Amino acid sequence: MTLTPPVLRTLVARALASRPDELSCGDCETCVDRFAEMTLAGLDTREALPLVEEHLRTCRCCGEEFEALMVALRACSAQPHADG
Amino acid sequence: MPSPDRTNDEWLADLAGDGPELTAALEDLRPVLHQALRVTVGPRVDRGADALVDDLVQDALLQVRDRADQFRGDARFTTWAQRVAVNLAFSELRRKRWEDVPLDVLVADPPQAPEPGADAVMEQAQAVGLVRQLIRDELTERQSTALQAVLAGMPMDEVARRLDTNRNALYKLLHDARLRLRRAFEDRGLGPDDLLDPTDP
Incomplete structure (x- = not known):
């Protein structure tokens, strides 16, 4: 494993910030x-x-998908709602 | 957008059927999902975006129909459906981006480069050695493999696929690994200042 300083910093920071009640x-x-x-x-x-x-801030996949969902919803918000 | 207004309950009722209501609901949902994927997937694809979006919309429609009973009703149904479509599409994009990268390349221990003798670099090398040892001693092999792959940049759902699990279970595995490392740091009296060099770029 290549533990470069930035990777090390990410790992240590994430480990130290870990909480039992994370989603x-x-x-x-x-x-x-x-x-x-x-x-x-x-x-x-x-x-x-x-x-x-x-969770959205620390999980790259979920964060990426959330940002994309917001792009989609903003595009959709210019259109009439399809449900309610 | 041509979709008629539907309440959440009406969407669910129509998608639960198998007659013309189902067909109409899927056709009304199609442009909603198509727009969602056109504006999110389109900019991330160099070639063939239209065909890819069409395929993903079709897959997403099936998933929305099959998973409609998982909708909790605390948001608009179309918000939920767009999220299902976006998640499916982005998982697929990540899979394609990483499919040719072997997992063992990411977790292999490369030969150690000779370290320069400056104090700061030596301290950094000691921190790296300590963390590497804790990963070896405190984590299971599966945790270690998953952690290293994610640290190397492989997306969670792709690591999950390689380890024959799912993203949710992988997150829990990594969460447990992080808690173990945190305890190991704390047991040794190591805090951020001991492990994180603030002068690192």
């Missing part, structure tokens, strides 16, 4: 739709769903 990707997935709609509405997600916010 898994599956846990996050069950909340992220509401989180996305709250974000779109400009509501305070960090206050309401802090663990989701933390």
Whole structure:
């Protein structure tokens, strides 16, 4: 394994910041739709769903998918809603 | 967008059927998902984006229909459906990007480069050696392999595929590994200042 200084720093920082109550990707997935709609509405997600916010910040795949979902929802928000 | 208004319950009811309601619901959902993937996948693909998006939309429609019973109702149904489509599409993009990279290349221990003698570099080398030893001593082989692959940049869902598991289980495996390392650091009285050189670029 190539533990370069940046990789080492990432690993150590993530390990030291680890908490027993972190959300898994599956846990996050069950909340992220509401989180996305709250974000779109400009509501305070960090206050309401802090663990989701933390997971999206630290899990690269979930974070990437969330950013893409926001792009899709913003594109969709210019269109009439298809449900309610 | 041509979709008629539907409540969440109406989407679920129509998708649960197998007659014209199902067909109409899928056809109304298609442009929603198509737009979602066109604006998110399109910019990430050099060639053949239209065909790829069409294929992904078709796969996503099937997944939305099959997984509709997992929708919890705390957001718009179309938000959930777009998220299902985006997740499917991005997993596929990551799989294609990484499919030719062998896992063992990422976790192989390369020969040690000779270290220069400066103090800071020596301290860094000691920290690297310590962390490497803790990974070896404290983690299972599966945890170590997964951790090294993720640290090397391989996406979680691709590591999960190689280890014959899923992303959720892999996250839990890595979470447990991080907690073990944290305990190992704490047991040895090591804090961020001992392990993280703030002068590193």
